[in-house]
Amino acid sequence: MAPVNPFRDINITASASHYTFGSPSSPHAPALVIDRPSGDMRLIESPILGGKRMGSVAGVLGIIRLRLDKYIIIITKAMLVGRIRGHAVYKVQTTEFLPLQERLLHDPDEDTYMSLLRTHLRTGPMYFSYTFDLTNSFQRQSSADTSLPLWQQADERFFWNRYIQSDLIDLRSSNPAVDPFILPVFFGFLSITTTALKSTPLRFILITRKSRHRAGTRHFTRGVDESGNVANFNETEQIIIIGDSIGGLGGYDQNSISSEGKTPTQQVKVFSYVQTRGSVPVYWAEVNNLHYTPQLQVRGVDYAMNSTKKHFDDQIRLYGDNYLVNLVNQKGREHRVKTAYEHIVRLLVSSPVEGKEGSEKTLERFRRIGPTKGANTFNQLHYVYFDFHHECGGMKWHRAQLLLEQLGDGLYDQQYFHTVEGRGVSSDIRSYQKSVVRTNCMDCLDRTNVVQGMLARWTLNRQMIDAGVLEKGENTASFNNFEVIFRNAWADNADIVSRAYSGTGALKTDFTRTGVRTKAGAIADLLNSITRYFRNNFSDGPRQDAYDLFLGVHLPPATAMSSLLFIDHRPIMIQSIPYVLCGAILLELAAFVLPRTTDGSPLGMRIFVLFWLVVALWAANFVTKHGKLYVNWPRLNTPGFAVQGYNEELSSAKKDLIIGKWIGRGGNVRERSSSTGASGRLIHLEEGKKRIE
Template identity: 65%
Template sequence: MSFPFRDLNVHASPTQYTFVSPSSPNSPALVIDRPSGDMRLVTNPILSGKRVTSSAGILGMIQLALDKYIIIITRSMLVGRIQGHSIYKVQATEFLPLQEKALHDEEEDAYLRLLQTHIRTGPMYFAYTFDLTQAFQRQPSLDKSLPLWQRADDRFFWNRYIQSDLINLRKTHAAADPFILPVIFGFVKIVQTKIKNTPFKYILITRKSRHRAGTRYFTRGVDENGNVANFNETEQAAIIGDSDSTPAPGFEKSEPQILSHVQTRGSVPVFWAEINHLSYVPKLQIRGVDAAIGAARKHFDEQINLYGDNYLVNLVNQKGREERVKRAYETMVRNLVSSAQEEVEASEETSERFHEIEPTEKRRKEDRLHYIYFDFHHECRNMRWHRAELLLDQLKDALEKQSYYHAAVKGDHVDILREQTSVVRTNCMDCLDRTNVVQSMLARYALTRQLQNIGVLTPQEATKQFNHFELMFRAAWADNADVVSRAYSGTGALKTDFTRTGVRTRRGALADLSNSITRYFRNNFADGPRQDAYDLFLGNFLPANFASASILGDRRPVLVQSVPYIFLGMVMFLFMAIVAPRSENSSQIMLRVFMVVAFGVASWCAYFVKTHGMLYVNWPKLNTPAFATEGINEAMGKVRKDPVIGQWIKGHERGVSTNSIRLIHLEEGKKRIE
């Protein structure tokens, strides 16, 4: 089996890039011709060009509007070792263009900035000899003779698209395998710790799916292929008796014990969206549940094939706007399972504390779904977050039946002692804050049970009784929560004071308020480029098909664009008029007239922006959502009727579709490339 090269020297010349591994001098070199991008493997290459840099690996290759680029990892950081395998985090990359360009292109530079920001801010991890994309339980069943990238879980192979050229080369040249390096997007924490007298390695890994990836308000629900937004698999593992640890009770030092437990999270699998229009609460839109049954069935069939029974823990609010999402989810489950049986438990103040839906027959695959609604919002209000343990009590029978993965490693052989047979799939509206609290609670319960079963803890003991471990555990899960939240919402997670300390504090509530306000501004004014970066990196948008200098530009009429700037100018004038010193000879009447006019203009601008809010959201420009296109066209129709500025923008065609614009851009792009 061939593992990826640990080191690559890059030699550049005007006609080619040559990648050679100093530690594997007998292996073929990878030669990429310039500017065509043709690739070949060469034994004993002539290194005519200058050595550009050393690289930890090739992240991939991507074709933009005018050129193709090789993305190499120039700096990585060791985050820990798993069973002797080093795990690294990508810290810096470099883009190597295939063409020598004397002039810069505005659109090309914009694409590059999107990609560079995505890679710089996106936490990406890799290993040369360990498959980070697969959970511990799945790894023994994989074919060890296959190269690392062919064993990777396609969902979590984050750079799969930009590795396409190398994968295509490998179809005819098996020696290309060491150049293909799988990378995950998510979180990895590896800590050497101990409980009582037993040292062990604590591992927490979150893998973000590359399917339907994106930002909070631009990717919700499920798509036609059964992929849901913000899907993450989180695995907690403990390795006892590794080479640098004491063996578990009753086991030899040569038999490391692997204990693992997996959870998932993902958006409610119906067709729904939240549409930004500058209000703090977006407009909720849910299509008919019947239309999404096929997509939801694809999603859950895959989840059942991968994980077994799915316990669907739903944490959305049962009142207010979230109630519609709750009802849609429950209707979907009723449609999928056979002869649904429902049980509702009320509390002293609400009609539903728990709502469970179970199939009464086992006729089809979807009868392995078990729905559990928990009124998190009401039960844990007023900072009573310890009451989330009510859900744990409700799930204990399922968790006992679910079990966990336990294996003893004897040299090259893995003796599987237990397997996890089901998974808890948790969601709230964003699958972030409430989900993080519940997942950390379930993870603590699972680890306590595992350590009790192998004799590290007695039946009366729990991990939270050991302060040094509990502090590390809480910090790891809070860090994980922040990473998952930043990838989706743009800010750290809410409620992490409870995750970190076990207590809900007023200081934490203030931090949550700050994060909520930051989320509002990011989600309305900054998430468009972030979504574009996701789509560009993952291959959901192909720049070469839409080569136009204006596709990333602002296509709104200049007058519409200028309204916020006029508002700011008027506010600044009013501020200066109030605070600036005045001479005795200045005309107070004229100043007051100007102030009244400025106040009137500012008020009109504020009213205009609020009324036509969809025109001021920073929407994705590469794959603009259909609901955004419809809303923008509707808003522009109203603007054209505006009594103040409508007559000045009638020259803009009404109802021009995104597809029509792209066709125009395509023709412009052809001329530009030529």
């Protein structure tokens, strides 16, 4: 039975009473009608007459309900980025919202919701294919039921628009003919390059899929939640295809070839290697307070045990043995996260066996925690700690290769997925990947990128030697043309994953791109770190709100009256301090820059300068001391630690000798939330947000 794939082209007709969606390339297929303003949906065999044709779109991304209305999100423009085994792959470029109601008046909350969604869709890299399941690795696809519609084959973790497709999926329960309108999209990175290695033509593909569970920004989403989902979880798959004659952006369409009865006999070899990354799976958070280093909070391991078990149950089911590579620092503030991770691994595995190794630079370069053989599911966890900063400090990142020795036989026994296939011929699977390396640092970004690239290189060399492309002892790094492609793909991947989580490109990408750590790269990293500081404190709140809104973590209340959820409810005196600081600095500069009159009093000018200097110093001290009052927190699902920190800082600010008595008239988060009807949402939040389907 042929699979049901999404429509490649959809025409839209709009009228005052409905929208009609139909595919001109499938004229006998039912059309989808969405009534206005109710949003009721149905499929019809004959198109409804009337209405104005709006044009053709690449697909329906989904339908989302905001506070006052429902909106149909359509993909108006998609760019072809390449082909995988003949299947065209596209990147979403532009989208548009079709409202079910025509509103003459603007509502502040509704407008802000729309702005958050538009920004998310404009900046979030999303990819899709009409005929190929991009959400699953090649290995998972090998055991998939290809007779199912494409959206039902998708891995629900990486089905990024799953929530906004829920209306169409609900309709599907009564009418399967809606399947071609459901288009799964994944969020992350995709690179497809046709190249050659040692005169052997091949295709190099790198895919990173970001999980829609516990998705968010760097300091507002950490650790694990109650369902076992961890922050910044990404699956990265490196694919090599040898013997595929299809061009990168051109080439044939597999469906058309099949219909012509042509079956090429050339063997195609596919090699796939999967790695994962994700936050340390315990309850921990970093609380922004305008200091460069946020305040770290780590809850007791006992609280997280059930959540951690759920996480690793899922990881073992999906990937087999997990090699847990931990790269956080063993000293300073990160030590508490390292200790918590190791403690919970000891509790999970049976009769843990530990070993550690020191060096000239550190007493603990490596630590290994492994299980004693037994029937315990969690005996498939193998913990390896590597002191990345001490061993690779001074720009000596090639020393990360030492980690390969610690993984040892486990890395070799891991294998990789390898299949030999011909178009129209069943695949011959030669090997499966039996385990996965799960890498993390504090952010699962910069140090993690370096190690993942190193592991990808090691496995790639092994695959090419096994395939006969390279001789034993040869390295892909020796072939410059391929090396440039490999390094740039991994560096671009690092940048995309980092922007989604931290708001800037990755650090250390000069090493990833060139293999050499440079001073210019160190300066670029410094600028990125400074940018991260400002974005994490002052612009990540709206970015977190956009994630929560698009993924269905926050459901806007359907109320007729505006809640003014996004306006600043802080006391006016608190809001005014940064303006006082800026004004004082401006007046100080004016006193030194602007020309003075000859009859002016030097004493008066000195008093003026001294007065505004004292004001500037006091205001700067106030903002720094009460930094949590000036962080741009998420408004839709404010984390519990943010609510607590805000109220504590507000209580402290009320004791200020100069302005405390005026702050007392303002409310804390509990009080200001009650006026917006959001007190329950703000006060009773748990640190692990519940993901709503």
